[in-house]
Amino acid sequence: MDLKVTFNLFPFKFKLFWDTSGYLLKLNLEWEFSFISEINFYGNKKVLRFYEKFLEAFLKYWNLEANFIEIKHRLEKKNLDRKILLKLREIEIGKVKTYKELAEEVNIYKGYRFVGKVLANNLLPLIYPCHRVVGSKNLGGYSQGILIKQFLLYREFGLKY
DNA sequence: ACAGGTCCCTACC
């Protein structure tokens, strides 16, 4: 996590972490209701290039041209964890799936709690769109904050239909 | 063992 950028893009503040080869390791989202764009770079100047790449990929997602943020990244997961996260990319914008459905898709009949745990540990939200997984009776949780999940879904559904 | 972003049935009101 030696290379890092934080920046505002209404209504969010992004925090991004890369390794030295430009593989994205981690993404954090927070609210930032300021229209003043502010960027901070940490590490060497390579990070500027990484940031530009990310912005390009993010805007593609934001304009609904991509189902998720498609960017070079490193996913430090294996087995079912990996399988579950990859499945997330098949959920289209404007759709959701329940923890239970997802569990069944990877053949663990009652493993919905396990699915929840895997999503809770997802370091790359939007790259692996875990916000599209909800509970059967409610929204479920979100590692970046439940309100951000609401907002993302509200926006995706609103723009799609 | 234990955790964990669940699910579903029960017992109340």
Added chain:
DNA sequence: GGTAGGGACCTGT
């Protein structure tokens, strides 16, 4: 008929 509470169910660490 809504909701609070609790037991069961999975796998990676």
